[in-house]
Amino acid sequence: MKPFAYFKASDEAAGVEAGTHPAARFIAGGTGLVDLMRLGVEAPAEVVDVNALPWGQIESTAEGLRIGALVRNTELAYHPAVTSGYPVLSQAILSGASPQVRNMATVGGNLVQRTRCSYFRDVGVAQCNKRSPGSGCAAREGFSRMHAILGGSDQCIAVHPSDMCVALAALDAVVFTRGSRGPRTIPLGDFHTLPAAHPEVENVLERGELVTHVFLPASALARRSTYVKSRDRASFAFALASAAVALELDGKVIRQARVALGGVGTRPWRSREAEQALVGQPMSRPLFERAGTAAVAGARPVRDNAFKVKLAARVIVRALERAGEMA
Numbered sequence: 001m002k003p004f005a006y007f008k009a010s011d012e013a014a015g016v017e018a019g020t021h022p023a024a025r026f027i028a029g030g031t032g033l034v035d036l037m038r039l040g041v042e043a044p045a046e047v048v049d050v051n052a053l054p055w056g057q058i059e060s061t062a063e064g065l066r067i068g069a070l071v072r073n074t075e076l077a078y079h080p081a082v083t084s085g086y087p088v089l090s091q092a093i094l095s096g097a098s099p100q101v102r103n104m105a106t107v108g109g110n111l112v113q114r115t116r117c118s119y120f121r122d123v124g125v126a127q128c129n130k131r132s133p134g135s136g137c138a139a140r141e142g143f144s145r146m147h148a149i150l151g152g153s154d155q156c157i158a159v160h161p162s163d164m165c166v167a168l169a170a171l172d173a174v175v176f177t178r179g180s181r182g183p184r185t186i187p188l189g190d191f192h193t194l195p196a197a198h199p200e201v202e203n204v205l206e207r208g209e210l211v212t213h214v215f216l217p218a219s220a221l222a223r224r225s226t227y228v229k230s231r232d233r234a235s236f237a238f239a240l241a242s243a244a245v246a247l248e249l250d251g252k253v254i255r256q257a258r259v260a261l262g263g264v265g266t267r268p269w270r271s272r273e274a275e276q277a278l279v280g281q282p283m284s285r286p287l288f289e290r291a292g293t294a295a296v297a298g299a300r301p302v303r304d305n306a307f308k309v310k311l312a313a314r315v316i317v318r319a320l321e322r323a324g325e326m327a
């Protein structure tokens with residue numbers, strides 16, 4: 001690891017100011033950045049510690065849930081307002097990483113975590129447009145079993161690794177930030193960017209801009225929500241395909257639906273196609289299968305990951321069945 005300067009931000013303005021330096025990186029839980037610094041993927045000249053900022057609270061109101069950016073993943077997953085009102089979020093967080101990692105990882109860090117593409121994390125591989133723009137993409141001709149079938153480009157097919165963000169996509173989350181131009185509000189669906197020609201850009205945050213908190217609106221949808229994750233191991237494994245779904249029912253008829261996919265998209269993947277297939281229809285296995293098929297209609301698999309097309313459709317079916325059975 002290369003030597004770096006350390007700065008502990010005592011207030012928001014100091015954090016934003018320090019973070020605007022081109023070679024600075026923010027650190028909170030450190031579960032992403034420290035890994036990448038050890039690997040040599042990241043080599044910041046300055047690390048800006050934001051742990052002293054006042055963003056460690058979860059506030060539950062009739063309107064929804066306000067989650068500070070420094071809330072640890074474990075605290076969020078086990079908070080009573082989350083387990084009862086937003087079960088998909090609790091399940092998604094607990095399906096990811098390990099207890100030790102979840103104890104340290106923060107909500108803000110989870111939102112900006114970087115891909116687990118093995119070529120991106122191996123500095124011995126020269127071709128990676130995300131790490132070295134313009135160098136090529138080793139995954140396109142290499143081992144691509146874990147890569148994306150939705151949202152990829154010729155420049156990059158890396159999967160977004162977060163489980164939490166898939167749940168946030170299904171829950172219509174809104175991200176609040178503070179940057180050098182002041183505060184702003186970003187719907188979760190607009191927060192992460194597609195790789196297109198610039199895979200090195202992964203979200204819409206400007207240099208020095210910090211996530212301060214996330215808001216989840218209260219809804220009947222959120223209460224009837226669930227997360228299903230398919231993976232190679234029962235724990236500490238990233239998704240091959242996962243689904244976050246939320247339903248509002250009128251008897252057996254689906255009044256509203258939210259469907260988001262993980263493990264298959266270059267960003268947390270909200271499927272409006274699946275949602276449209278479900279709304280206004282009585283619940284049934286054939287309906288859920290049509291929704292799953294609709295969600296992957298635009299899939300573009302590469303050599304090793306065609307299996308994800310069926311797998312993603314099936315995790316949607318499983319998740320919809322579970323949500324439909326909830327009391």
Ligand code: SF4
Nearest residue numbers: 117128129137156157
């Ligand atoms: Fe790099 Fe993206 Fe290609 Fe992986 S998929 S090697 S992150 S450019």
